[in-house]
Amino acid sequence: MAGFLYFQSEYSLLKSMIKLQDMAAMSLQAGYDTIFLSDENNLYAAYKFFKHTKTAMKRIIGMKIDLMHMGRQTSLLVYAQNASGFQNLIIISSLINLSKDQLIDFKDLIKYQEHLIMVTPGFESDIDGALLKSEYDLALQITLDYKKSITNFYIGLSLQTLKLEMVIAPLLKRLATAHSIKLLPVHKTNYLKHQKEAYDALIKIENPANERYDDGDFSFKTYQELQSLFSEYPEVFTNLDDAFRYVDFNFDHKTFELPKVRDDSSVQSHVYLKDLCMLGLKKRYRQAKWAQPETYKERLDFELKTIHKMGYDDYFLVVWDFVKYAKQKGIMVGPGRGSAAGSLVSYCLGITDVDPIQYDLLFERFLNPERISMPDIDLDFPDNRRDEVIQYVAEKYGKKRVLSITTFSTLQVKSSIRDICRTQNLSMNDTNRIVKLATSAGVILDPNTQHILDLAKQIEGLPRQTGTHAAGIILSHEDLSRIIPFQTGASNLYQSQFEASDLESLGLLKIDFLGIRNLSIITDVLTLLKTTKQLDIDILNIPFNDQKTYDLLSKADTQGVFQLESVGMRRVLMKLKPNT
Known part of the structure; x- marks a missing residue:
């Protein structure tokens, strides 16, 4: 097995220059046949590692984790042997990222060690730390505690600084040999050779005091270079093969079901959905008195059959349930946006308030059996009450089944400079001055300025920090805590470490709960009119042909009007001059 431990991608935020998408190609070219991904306490890149790095190379997923061991903060490299091991890796990552101190206690770690391989990470290990302080008895004590407590334990040998190579490596070999523990090759890798200076700058973004440990070499090496570096310890590569030869894990797609609105399993979801739609259709008919009600019945039957065939009955029921809750609590719900307004089912359920037949809206734009894609209903709520609806959903279905979604902010041109x-x-x-020069067409003559821009160009595009998806929420019938790694999220929710595109590729459904300030303003205005003017206005039954409203639109007097207040939209209104 040609490989090394402690290879970190850009998803070790502000700690690595190596782009995940380049890992496979550069490793193959450098003579490796195995990649050991070892990002910092997280599994942000886990799905992408298997699904978006197209290669025949063996890929082994792990992490560098921070922990408390024998009263000291230290680190370990932890790798999954199989699917069960990956589940434990997920739990460990979640425990770390949900903890106040962003680490795990050793006694908690060993509870989840089954089907995991654990390796000391070199200079960041408490064993190496004790040896560096000439505390040999302590190093032995730590080593024996690891060996006693961890089923698959190895000592990582790192030669990345002169002191590690000349002083620590011989002591580690003696320690490992005396206690029958195998040594494995550890080479913490965070940048390419030409990126050394940019890496030194990158790690200072988080903390100006950060610097490379002992002026060490953390650059990517070819397999030949690595073999030369470990020439006095050739057994580490044989040991690596022995330790990881039978590792077998890959992401398997599974079908995720949505939670059930009703606990009563005697009524099937598609039957319940049809019953609700028929009640809603009758209610809408009483209000509108359609000239051709059979057209609505035929359209509804078609949509229900399509929804059932594609397996989305529960999706509509879940959305109907929390929209109903919002309306019962006096929380305004937007009348409908995007292609979902083309669904008569949504209209009958009260999810939308736009009649798709009256306005010739196509259901197929929303859901098409000829084009398999997830349904996408975007729901608008007042921004000051959106979280109430999300909390209702989380409490109804369980916090481990309702997750917010991580996003990544990347270093752009100006921010990197x-x-x-x-x-x-x-x-x-x-x-x-430098930012202005970089974004203009001028020629840069100052070499110092050019040097700054060269460094900035090298870090451009790297993820800088995580955030929370502005609207997206993932819902599942299953407990996701062994399927998706968690971290602390907004709105008192757990947050997925995977971003939206990964979650959707895995087959999980995303629903967008949008917080709209305009709905908060409309709610406040309606309340003021009712309390001060005794005017009780039904916002859903206002005339759509009000001339004064069209006069305002024709004048582009739309400051504060949702989606019509931008300069571009106001310019269009001035040219279009909409009228009744």
């Missing part, structure tokens, strides 16, 4: 300037201690005036 500003971050590099800050790491170089440049003044704000100099920083602004």
Whole structure:
């Protein structure tokens, strides 16, 4: 097995320059046949690692984790042997990311060690740390505790600094040999050779005091270079093969079911959905008195059959349930946006308030059996009450089944320049000058300025930090805590470490709960009119042909009007001059 441990991708945020999409190609070219992904306490890249790095190479998923062991903070490398091991890796990552101190206690770690391989990570290990302080008895004590407590335990040998190579490596070999523990090759890898200076700047973005440990070499090496580096310890590669030869894990797609609105299993979801729609259809008919009600009945039958055939009965029931809750609690719900307004089922359920037949809206734009895609109903709520609806959903179905979604903010042109300037201690005036030069068409003659821009270009596109998806929520019938790694999220929810595209590729359904300030304003205005003017206005039954409203639109007097207040839209209104 040609490989090494402790290979980190860009998803070790602000700690690695290596782009995940390049890992396979560069490793193959460098003579490796196995990649050991070992990002920092997280599994952000786990799905992408298997599904978006197209290669015949063996891929082994793991993490570098921070923990408390014998009263000291230290680290371990932890790798999954199989699907059960990956579940334990997920639990460990979640425990770390949900903890206040972003680490796990050793006694909790060993509870989830089944089907995991654990390796000390070199200079970040408490064993190496004790040896560096000449505390040999302590190093032995730590080693024996690991060996006694961990089923699959190995000592990682790192030669990345002169002190590690000349002082620590011989001591580790003696320790490992005396207690029958195998040594494995550890080479923490965070950048390519030409990226050394950019890496030094990158790690200072998070903390200006950060620097490479002992001026060590953390660059990517070819397999031949690595074999040369470990020439006095050739057994580490044989040991690596022995330790990981039978590792077998890949992401398997599974079908995720949505939670059930009703606990009563005697009524099937599609039957319940049809009953609700028929009641809703009768209610809408009483209000509108359609000239051709049979057209609505035929359309409804077609939509229900399509929805059932595609397996989305529960999706509509879940959305109907929380929209109903919102309306019962006096929370305004948007009348409908996007292709979902083309669904008569949505209209009958009260999810939308737009008659798709009256306005010739196509259901097929929303859901088409000839084009398999997830349904996508975007729901608008007042921004000051959106979280109430999300909390209702989380409490009804369980916090481990309702997750917010992680997003990644990447270093863009201007932000990368500003971050590099800050790491170089440049003044704000100099920083602004360089940003202005970089975004203009001017020729840059100053070599120092050019050097700053070269460094900034190297870190551009790397993820800088995580955020929370503005609207998306994942719902599942299953407990997701052994399927998706968690971290702390907004709205008192657990948050998936996987981003939206990964979750949807896995087959999980996303529903967008949008917080709209305009709905909060409309709610406030209606309340004021009712309390001060005794005017009780039904916002859903206002005339659509009001001339004064069209006069405002024709004048582009739409400041504060949702989706019509931008300069571009106001320009269109001025040209279009909409009228009744």
